[in-house]
Amino acid sequence: MTDSNSPVRLAICDDHAVVRAGLRALLDSAPGIEVIGEAGSGPEIVALAARLHPDVVLMDLQLGGDMDGIEATRRITSATASPPHVLVLTTYDTDADITRAIAAGATGYLLKAERPEELFTAIHAAAQGRTTLSSPIADRVLNSLRNPQPTLTPRELDILAQLAHGLGNREIAKALHISEATVKTHLGRIYDKLGVDTRAAAVAIATERRLLN
Structure with a gap:
């Protein structure tokens, strides 16, 4: 958990350079957030997280190469006794993606359609270990709880x-x-x-x- 008076140290992972640049420009202007690094692949973000120890990793799910965002999340969240919190930011909202991301240790799950203010709030919440879900994701999770289906591993x-x-x-x-x-x-x-x-x-x-x- 971060000191409330300190900026959230954030790392960004997305395999599209233009998206990373846009996120960095957006987040550099956000109060209380400091972008300390970025990566374009699973292995890169795992190594960066181990080296820089961010408070939060903003993680895309669909990454090029052999390691997707799910596996990168799993490795980051299981690497140390006090790992960074991983906040998924993606365009994908299937039950499979949601289930696998949460099982891998993601603290929150946001869609890229969210407003910037919602993203800023979610990053601060993740730094404190609080879960944030986009409204459509929260609706899906609640519906699955109300109408439980057999869970696949x-x-x-x-x-x-x-x-x-x-x-x-x-x-x-x-x-x-x-x-x-x-x-x-x-x-x-x-x-x-x-x-x-x-x-x-x-x-x-x-x-x-x-x-x-």
Whole structure:
């Protein structure tokens, strides 16, 4: 938790240089916020966070390369005893993205359509360890609590995404670095949770429930 009299030390991660420049220009003018660094990829932001120890990392989810914003968030939030708070800032609002980001340790989840003032407030809240969600995200979370569906684990969501791309068990195992037997076990659990018995039906239900990116 930061001293209320000190500026929030912020790092920005987005793989688009123009977006980073725009965010930096916007945030440099915000009271009580100091941008101390920026990165354009998952490995870069993980290394930067370890080196500069920001209070908050503003994280995009869709990053180029092998490490997306979810994995970068997981590594940052599990790196030390007092890791930075990660505030997701993205255009994506699927249930899969929200679930995976929160499971990875994100403190808040904002959409890029938010007004600047909402972003400033969320950054200050994140620095104090308080959760901030964009209104559409909060509505989705509340609806899921009121109408609970069987919860898929991050690994099951990963496998569903591979199914949606038409991969077979062997290809999924290779892509996720797990055994075919493990893939089959996860598929059985996915089918049970979604109430289906075929791959096509699993993908159809997942798409309907917006579980896929």
